[in-house]
Amino acid sequence: MANYIKLRARLMRDDDIAFGPGKAQLLDAIESTGSISAAAREVGMSYRRAWLLVDTMNRCFREPLVHSAPGGKHGGGAEVTEAGRRIRQRYRQMEQALRDLADDFETSLENELN
Amino acid sequence: MANYIKLRARLMRDDDIAFGPGKAQLLDAIESTGSISAAAREVGMSYRRAWLLVDTMNRCFREPLVHSAPGGKHGGGAEVTEAGRRIRQRYRQMEQALRDLADDFETSLENELN
């Protein structure tokens, strides 16, 4: 596909991103791996970055989206909370609406583009 | 406003942004000032950046969105073409739809946010 609409929806709170595409993806990876560091490896970002994203998320919302505990391979780790799943679901729904909008816009411009 | 949804819609073509919020704003400024450099000053970006944006726009679409000619205060300058106004209008329309979507999403999360 040579040309397409790229949409990104970010939930801003003051100056930091409360939720966005990267955080949604990270949430998925945390859910499937059970740890922040493994999720970071899976997604291909540094642990530092992943931890910062989680921290920002948790600070921006009333309830944390990720619950984490120190400790080794068995015992510690991180999990997505109920609030996390709820918010992610809402985000996914709006993402879908966004894609529909994008398709409309794209077809309305298809004869103008190179 | 402490928390709000920030949406940006970019029309991508390969790896560069054919159209987006910055380019829409720049187009307005070019229309009102009649030159790229004056528009850059008005918007608060460097001339180089403004010129690059215009160049990208013009390369991505069939017809140029901005027509420019060298030469001094009287004679040279830049103007928004008919195609430019057409595309910008389409973009504005979709931006409005985007804002409506954002409002819905925001209210659906208002009790979760800090």
Place this chain on the structure above:
DNA sequence: TACCGCTATATCCTGCCATGCATAACGAAT
């Protein structure tokens, strides 16, 4: 008790991108 892999955090490093500066040519007016 030793080990492993995780959370959490501070500090340092580096690569990239935008900005700013420099330059050349142009076109109209005076």
Place this chain on the structure above:
DNA sequence: ATTCGTTATGCATGGCAGGATATAGCGGTA
């Protein structure tokens, strides 16, 4: 001919976001 404010383009510098690295403490397992 001179001046002014453009377009158009290249180059170098600097700032900063993010990655890499180091360290400390934790919680299970074997």
